Amino acid sequence: MNDILLELEKNPLTKQIATSIGIPLPPILKRYKGPWKERILEDKKINVGGYGKTIVQDILATTLLKAGAQIYIDPSIEQQVRSIYEEIRKGIGGIFLQEQEKYHALVFDATGIQNPDELKSIYYFFHNNIRKLASNGRILIIAKAEEDQKTIEGAVCSKGLEGFTRSIAKEIGKKGSTANIIYVREKAEERIEGVVRFILSELSAFVDNQVFRVSNLAKAPKEIPFYRSLDRKNILITGAARGIGEKTAELIAQEGANVILLDHPLAGEDLGKVAERLNGYPILDDLMDPESYARITDKIKEKFGKLDGVVHNAGITRDKTIANMKEEQWDQVLQVNLKAILGLNKSLLDNVLDDFSHIVCLSSISGIAGNFGQTNYSLTKAALIGFVKHLSEQVGKRGITVNAVAPGFIETKMTAVLPLFVKEAGRRLSNLSQGGLPEDVGQLITFLISPGSYGITGQVIRVCGGALLGA
Numbered sequence: 001m002n003d004i005l006l007e008l009e010k011n012p013l014t015k016q017i018a019t020s021i022g023i024p025l026p027p028i029l030k031r032y033k034g035p036w037k038e039r040i041l042e043d044k045k046i047n048v049g050g051y052g053k054t055i056v057q058d059i060l061a062t063t064l065l066k067a068g069a070q071i072y073i074d075p076s077i078e079q080q081v082r083s084i085y086e087e088i089r090k091g092i093g094g095i096f097l098q099e100q101e102k103y104h105a106l107v108f109d110a111t112g113i114q115n116p117d118e119l120k121s122i123y124y125f126f127h128n129n130i131r132k133l134a135s136n137g138r139i140l141i142i143a144k145a146e147e148d149q150k151t152i153e154g155a156v157c158s159k160g161l162e163g164f165t166r167s168i169a170k171e172i173g174k175k176g177s178t179a180n181i182i183y184v185r186e187k188a189e190e191r192i193e194g195v196v197r198f199i200l201s202e203l204s205a206f207v208d209n210q211v212f213r214v215s216n217l218a219k220a221p222k223e224i225p226f227y228r229s230l231d232r233k234n235i236l237i238t239g240a241a242r243g244i245g246e247k248t249a250e251l252i253a254q255e256g257a258n259v260i261l262l263d264h265p266l267a268g269e270d271l272g273k274v275a276e277r278l279n280g281y282p283i284l285d286d287l288m289d290p291e292s293y294a295r296i297t298d299k300i301k302e303k304f305g306k307l308d309g310v311v312h313n314a315g316i317t318r319d320k321t322i323a324n325m326k327e328e329q330w331d332q333v334l335q336v337n338l339k340a341i342l343g344l345n346k347s348l349l350d351n352v353l354d355d356f357s358h359i360v361c362l363s364s365i366s367g368i369a370g371n372f373g374q375t376n377y378s379l380t381k382a383a384l385i386g387f388v389k390h391l392s393e394q395v396g397k398r399g400i401t402v403n404a405v406a407p408g409f410i411e412t413k414m415t416a417v418l419p420l421f422v423k424e425a426g427r428r429l430s431n432l433s434q435g436g437l438p439e440d441v442g443q444l445i446t447f448l449i450s451p452g453s454y455g456i457t458g459q460v461i462r463v464c465g466g467a468l469l470g471a
């Protein structure tokens with residue numbers, strides 16, 4: 001399972017030898033460890049730029065300061081935005097004017113950009129500052145949603161910034177840095193808080209090149225805690241005996257949740273160990289059987305009364321080209337990866353899922369880009385992208401969010417058995433030149449299952465290190 005190039009990078013001697021003979025080594029990513037903190041960006045220096053009549057400056061400044069960051073106003077910042085920050089600075093402090101040698105993040109508030117000439121501001125900001133971005137740094141662009149732009153000029157600027165973000169991500173990936181963009185809808189501005197915290201912190205180490213659309217489709221919860229964000233919430237994780245499901249359960253439990261752990265009876269021993277370690281509630285059942293949906297729901301109702309979130313993680317592969325695929329291989333993949341999710345989800349929604357709960361489905365890059373020998377698997381994973389889009393529209397009024405996570409190449413037992421060539425392609429054909437870890441997927445899921453993500457619904461977010469596949 002080890003990535004030999006990452007091992008070379010970790011040892012100073014082998015690193016020196018490898019670089020002297022021209023082997024490009026992947027960067028070591030800084031990953032967040034332990035429970036989330038209220039001040040998750042403690043002392044991180046963040047350079048903020050912006051242009052025009054922006055719509056998020058107040059919430060951006062307060063978000064960064066509440067999270068413990070130090071804000072540096074870029075000298076190139078336009079006077080209109082600058083005066084807003086200076087006002088905030090007078091009021092609450094924590095905002096500085098002098099330039100720094102290195103910044104943890106470069107954040108550009110582009111919500112005021114209205115026409116292509118004004119895009120020059122983004123050129124100046126990044127041209128002047130990109131060399132000051134520290135390793136494992138973050139670039140974040142915040143733009144107005146295309147739908148809310150009043151003119152064609154404004155709409156093309158919003159859309160164009162996506163291309164800008166995707167390209168700059170490729171320029172900074174070799175240092176372990178990432179670039180992402182938030183599109184914010186009108187009247188959803190305050191909902192960027194949780195998203196900004198997630199993207200700028202080390203929770204998002206392997207989330208690169210992504211578009212986060214913040215809307216007010218889901219009704220807002222009353223409280224949005226960023227410390228013990230899942231305190232006493234009941235969260236079901238399917239396929240929790242190993243791999244991504246196990247790690248996700250651990251991270252969710254760490255945020256204070258009661259974890260309900262489901263897996264196949266054959267995985268009973270492993271599931272028992274996970275349940276013991278996390279003080280979780282194990283359920284053994286087979287999602288191949290449609291009658292399991294009611295059994296699982298009844299158990300949750302009896303033991304907990306209600307559910308606050310579900311992670312539909314259990315999934316299988318039965319890879320064959322369509323010509324060689326047996327009918328049962330088609331049927332099994334469709335049952336576990338799609339029909340069981342639809343059926344179980346309906347049963348949970350009708351009986352135990354509470355208002356303001358969160359639903360996360362595990363999709364895959366194969367569902368976005370397709371993959372040789374995976375017609376069955378890719379169909380189910382693409383179908384889930386449609387599922388979250390349509391269901392989110394139905395349940396938003398109950399404050400329920402529904403999203404999909406699409407992992408790229410993740411180092412698990414499922415990928416360890418792939419041929420070396422396929423593994424190497426999976427790892428290297430990405431901005432960060434390496435595979436992700438189950439915890440990278442788990443952190444994104446934990447964010448999407450917690451209240452701070454309430455602006456994000458109906459979406460698919462990749463956790464792929466900026467994989468070139470399907471980009």
Ligand SMILES: NC(=O)c1ccc[n+]([C@@H]2O[C@H](COP(=O)([O-])OP(=O)(O)OC[C@H]3O[C@@H](n4cnc5c(N)ncnc54)[C@H](O)[C@@H]3O)[C@@H](O)[C@H]2O)c1
Nearest residue numbers: 239243244263264286287288314315362364407410412414
């Ligand atoms: N590992 C990757 O690179 C990757 C990439 C993209 C998507 N994914 C998706 O992420 C999810 C987890 O992947 P993983 O790599 O951790 O897989 P895994 O095979 O390690 O774990 C899957 C778990 O689901 C359980 N499961 C399977 N069939 C079941 C059934 N009928 N009833 C109950 N439980 C069942 C298994 O027992 C297992 O514990 C899957 O949906 C997978 O498709 C993984």
